[in-house]
Amino acid sequence: MPIHPIPGELPVPNQPLIQAQNVSRRYRLGETLISAVNDISLEICAGEFVALLGSSGSGKSTFLNLLAGLDRPTSGAIHVRGRNLAAIDSLELARYRRDTVGMVFQSFNLLPRMTLEENVELPLRLAEVDRSEREGRVTAALDHVRLGARRRHRPSELSGGEQQRGALARALVNRPTVLFADEPTGNLDSVNGEQIMLLLQEIQTTLGMTIIMVTHERPLAERFATRIAVLSDGRLKTDTAQDTQRLNSGPDSSGAGLQPGPSSGAQQ
Amino acid sequence: MKTRDLTELAFRNLREAILRNSLTTLGVAVGVASLVAMLSLGVGLQTLASQRLNKSGLFDAVFVTSKRAMRGVNGERERPRPATDKSAKADDAKPLDETARLDLLKLPNVTEVYPQVRFLTEVRYNGESHSTNVLGLPDSARNNGTFDGITGKAFSSPTAEEAILQSEFAKELSPEPASLVGKEVILRYAQRHESSNTDVAKEEDIDKQMDDMMSGGISIVSRDKKLRIAGIIDTDPSAGIGGFGGGRVFIPLRVAEDLHAAQPNDVQEFVRAGGSAKPTYMALTVRVKSPKDVLKVEEAVKKMGFGTFSLLDATRSLRLVFTVFDLFLGLFGSLALTVASLGIINTLVMAILERRREIGVLKALGATDRDVRSLFFAEAGAMGLLGGIAGVTLGWLIGAALTWGTSIYLRRQDLPGVKISYVPWWLATGAIAFAVVVSLLAGLYPASRAARLNPVEALRYE
Numbered sequence: 001m002p003i004h005p006i007p008g009e010l011p012v013p014n015q016p017l018i019q020a021q022n023v024s025r026r027y028r029l030g031e032t033l034i035s036a037v038n039d040i041s042l043e044i045c046a047g048e049f050v051a052l053l054g055s056s057g058s059g060k061s062t063f064l065n066l067l068a069g070l071d072r073p074t075s076g077a078i079h080v081r082g083r084n085l086a087a088i089d090s091l092e093l094a095r096y097r098r099d100t101v102g103m104v105f106q107s108f109n110l111l112p113r114m115t116l117e118e119n120v121e122l123p124l125r126l127a128e129v130d131r132s133e134r135e136g137r138v139t140a141a142l143d144h145v146r147l148g149a150r151r152r153h154r155p156s157e158l159s160g161g162e163q164q165r166g167a168l169a170r171a172l173v174n175r176p177t178v179l180f181a182d183e184p185t186g187n188l189d190s191v192n193g194e195q196i197m198l199l200l201q202e203i204q205t206t207l208g209m210t211i212i213m214v215t216h217e218r219p220l221a222e223r224f225a226t227r228i229a230v231l232s233d234g235r236l237k238t239d240t241a242q243d244t245q246r247l248n249s250g251p252d253s254s255g256a257g258l259q260p261g262p263s264s265g266a267q268q
Numbered sequence: 269m270k271t272r273d274l275t276e277l278a279f280r281n282l283r284e285a286i287l288r289n290s291l292t293t294l295g296v297a298v299g300v301a302s303l304v305a306m307l308s309l310g311v312g313l314q315t316l317a318s319q320r321l322n323k324s325g326l327f328d329a330v331f332v333t334s335k336r337a338m339r340g341v342n343g344e345r346e347r348p349r350p351a352t353d354k355s356a357k358a359d360d361a362k363p364l365d366e367t368a369r370l371d372l373l374k375l376p377n378v379t380e381v382y383p384q385v386r387f388l389t390e391v392r393y394n395g396e397s398h399s400t401n402v403l404g405l406p407d408s409a410r411n412n413g414t415f416d417g418i419t420g421k422a423f424s425s426p427t428a429e430e431a432i433l434q435s436e437f438a439k440e441l442s443p444e445p446a447s448l449v450g451k452e453v454i455l456r457y458a459q460r461h462e463s464s465n466t467d468v469a470k471e472e473d474i475d476k477q478m479d480d481m482m483s484g485g486i487s488i489v490s491r492d493k494k495l496r497i498a499g500i501i502d503t504d505p506s507a508g509i510g511g512f513g514g515g516r517v518f519i520p521l522r523v524a525e526d527l528h529a530a531q532p533n534d535v536q537e538f539v540r541a542g543g544s545a546k547p548t549y550m551a552l553t554v555r556v557k558s559p560k561d562v563l564k565v566e567e568a569v570k571k572m573g574f575g576t577f578s579l580l581d582a583t584r585s586l587r588l589v590f591t592v593f594d595l596f597l598g599l600f601g602s603l604a605l606t607v608a609s610l611g612i613i614n615t616l617v618m619a620i621l622e623r624r625r626e627i628g629v630l631k632a633l634g635a636t637d638r639d640v641r642s643l644f645f646a647e648a649g650a651m652g653l654l655g656g657i658a659g660v661t662l663g664w665l666i667g668a669a670l671t672w673g674t675s676i677y678l679r680r681q682d683l684p685g686v687k688i689s690y691v692p693w694w695l696a697t698g699a700i701a702f703a704v705v706v707s708l709l710a711g712l713y714p715a716s717r718a719a720r721l722n723p724v725e726a727l728r729y730e
Contacts, residue, residue, distance in 0.1 A: 098634020113284040125273040
């Protein structure tokens with residue numbers, strides 16, 4: 001049985017969950033040294049919906065990848081509930097991605113050769129979740145994004161909005177603590193984009209999940225995020241909390257099967 | 269990831285790029301097939317050669333002679349020695365008689381001890397008489413392939429009153445030899461009859477002994493024996509060492525011995541035995557379990573005080589020749605498998621390029637380097653396994669086709685068909701295991717390359 005990388009209880013709302021300290025990411029492109037992320041320090045509390053806003057090349061996606069454990073900082077530290085992502089080995093980093101993180105990408109990234117339900121089942125396979133349990137969790141995740149009827153379709157048979165909802169179901173199925181979304185509406189029309197944003201907001205409010213989203217659309221960030229961090233040239237320019245008007249606020253029973261928690265995956 | 273999930277994903281991935289993976293697997297199959305076909309040919313020819321040689325009785329037999337009658341296969345005669353010579357003891361050496369025969373049979377790894385029984389006879393069939401030689405065949409002849417290709421059946425028991433005819437001789441008896449099976453023939457032969465007057469044998473005077481022999485030491489009587497024809501064979505089972513050969517009618521050795529037929533050496537033996545009518549053997553053939561026992565048995569027989577002869581060295585060099593032969597066939601076969609393994613490397617490296625993004629996604633979802641490596645490894649192994657199974661089948665078919673073609677050719681030349689290709693179970697399982705190992709080795713580089721991919725770069729890949 002795999003060991004959960006982040007020991008501890010369910011994250012306490014408003015308590016620091018992720019602490020980035022003087023994080024930099026530089027890489028060499030030919031002769032030039034590019035500083036994609038330059039000395040950013042940021043503290044994110046459990047239950048927040050943080051929008052990383054900035055134009056292209058501002059370093060927001062690179063910073064997101066560092067927080068999501070897909071990449072390592074050149075310098076600085078990223079503490080997630082007591083663990084420094086910059087210092088752990090690649091196996092532990094993979095476990096962190098598997099058990100703590102959910103990822104949604106701009107280009108959906110569903111595996112084209114698998115059906116929707118197989119795509120959603122993939123994180124459960126990686127987490128070595130019992131077969132008997134998988135079916136129910138896949139169904140719950142797909143129902144949550146209202147795609148239960150399309151589970152046997154391949155990504156190519158789904159619309160862009162459906163694909164992104166499917167990707168969201170895949171990100172949620174392993175009950176992550178933090179959901180990272182990299183331009184989740186970037187490839188969608190406004191109607192489908194709105195749907196996705198409403199789903200993200202619902203996940204944050206009803207499940208108490210922490211969401212960190214990269215976007216270049218300020219109106220979207222202002223409407224849904226609880227906090228906006230603006231990046232420019234790899235640096236953090238502004239960091240403002242905002243009082244968003246909630247479109248939905250009551251508890252949603254449909255999210256019962258998707259409660260986030262540290263005891264996700266095989267620990268069940 | 270659990271093994272079952274890994275296997276499912278690997279086979280799923282293989283199914284998705286079905287054409288390319290099938291072609292790669294086919295490459296492995298062809299490689300394995302060529303290896304199996306080559307080696308099956310080597311094994312088949314070796315089996316064939318050893319079967320034929322075993323049939324000749326050359327390599328699993330020790331030929332035992334009495335030191336008294338130092339007559340080797342080359343017919344060298346014992347030189348007369350002066351009485352003072354130490355070798356004069358030879359006259360006191362153990363006689364090669366029934367007691368010695370039973371003693372030899374008690375030696376470990378000895379399966380059979382038998383004398384050569386061959387005598388002249390008149391075969392009467394259909395009122396006509398044909399003169400020929402009868403040869404007694406030991407019981408082991410029934411199991412060692414002597415009767416392969418027989419028309420009719422081998423002897424029903426070691427004491428069956430049956431005869432097997434050589435086909436040329438059968439043609440003499442009837443224009444339709446096959447119709448002879450089941451018919452009866454009468455064997456007219458000379459029986460050696462021992463008289464009770466043995467005391468004279470103690471006399472020292474050789475001339476006197478000769479007189480006695482003429483006067484009644486042994487006498488020869490004409491006898492008839494009715495035998496049923498059990499079968500007809502094309503080949504001459506008696507070809508080989510020890511004065512065998514020339515027989516055209518074969519009967520079970522024990523039946524032949526019971527006939528007490530007068531043999532060409534009877535007179536000589538009688539003289540040598542000092543006039544005693546107690547029969548001794550000129551030579552005995554000791555058949556051992558396998559050629560590797562020959563040396564030990566030979567030593568033991570020598571200790572008993574008999575002369576021996578075997579063709580052990582010949583089997584050794586034969587085995588050496590076949591080992592080298594197999595080695596070369598194996599090398600040629602492996603060459604094809606090497607080419608096939610390059611195919612696997614190529615396919616998997618291409619798959620990495622094509623599935624870069626997928627690897628990125630898997631890693632983003634929490635797949636460890638080991639998961640990714642195992643997945644590619646499993647795909648390589650699966651191609652090896654499927655290719656190996658298909659290859660063994662294909663190789664076996666090629667071997668069977670070769671055997672079939674050769675048999676047709678041989679039959680046209682009026683020769684009996686032979687099985688030149690043989691796939692033993694160790695070759696089949698070994699070839700599959702070899703294919704899997706080679707495929708895994710071929711997957712080593714692509715798998716570790718895939719595992720090392722940076723997820724961010726992999727996800728950026730379009």
